[in-house]
Amino acid sequence: MSIPYRASISGMLFHVWIRRIAALSGFGLVGSVACAASIAVQVVDAAGGPVADSAVYAEPASGQPAPKPQRTAEIEQKARKFLPLVTVVQTGSEISFPNHDTVRHHVYSFSPAKMFELKLYAGIPASPVLFDKPGTVVVGCNIHDQMLAYIHIVDTPYFAKTDAAGKARLEGLAPGKYRLKAWHFNLANGAPIPEQDINLTGSGTAASFKLDLKAAAVNN
Numbered sequence: 001m002s003i004p005y006r007a008s009i010s011g012m013l014f015h016v017w018i019r020r021i022a023a024l025s026g027f028g029l030v031g032s033v034a035c036a037a038s039i040a041v042q043v044v045d046a047a048g049g050p051v052a053d054s055a056v057y058a059e060p061a062s063g064q065p066a067p068k069p070q071r072t073a074e075i076e077q078k079a080r081k082f083l084p085l086v087t088v089v090q091t092g093s094e095i096s097f098p099n100h101d102t103v104r105h106h107v108y109s110f111s112p113a114k115m116f117e118l119k120l121y122a123g124i125p126a127s128p129v130l131f132d133k134p135g136t137v138v139v140g141c142n143i144h145d146q147m148l149a150y151i152h153i154v155d156t157p158y159f160a161k162t163d164a165a166g167k168a169r170l171e172g173l174a175p176g177k178y179r180l181k182a183w184h185f186n187l188a189n190g191a192p193i194p195e196q197d198i199n200l201t202g203s204g205t206a207a208s209f210k211l212d213l214k215a216a217a218v219n220n
């Protein structure tokens with residue numbers, strides 16, 4: 001809503017223009033790597049129902065993942081909630097925490113993967129927070145106990161988050177062997193992250209996970 005009408009229109013035109021350039025030149029913007037493949041993933045719970053907000057990611061089985069530009073992310077505070085509830089980023093990414101409420105928040109985490117604190121603030125903090133270790137970071141607010149967010153940091157550029165139908169798609173992978181994982185914040189504490197080996201050939205494959213989740217205890 002804060003984007004001026006004129007700016008959003010020119011933004012749309014810019015996207016159309018970029019797409020046209022991409023189409024004319026015969027290259028996709030992201031998929032310009034030859035033979036890039038995809039993995040379509042379905043995540044369900046023990047009863048077979050779709051699991052949303054699951055982090056799905058593929059770690060190359062050998063060697064380092066191809067370096068990719070780090071994507072930055074944003075977790076906003078709005079109506080005394082963190083949005084989104086779950087964020088997935090590659091190790092080394094920065095996340096900003098803009099406060100769009102009229103009340104101040106005090107954002108913190110005690111998780112070993114990243115202990116940090118953004119002391120009572122309004123508006124946009126001066127600098128984003130760097131997440132430089134893989135793992136799960138549970139974020140809270142010191143003032144509003146019900147506020148909760150999860151960050152899952154992964155050592156690969158190939159990740160996605162499942163939608164309401166429990167589906168996610170990993171794109172732009174080179175053919176080869178991968179370890180495919182599916183994390184969810186309601187996995188039992190200390191339970192290993194479910195994984196499966198994938199041998200990716202051709203243009204892509206499909207995979208599914210059945211997660212054993214504890215009862216949802218989310219206040220969002």
Ligand SMILES: [Cu+2]
Binds near residue numbers: 080105106141142
């Ligand atoms: Cu708060």
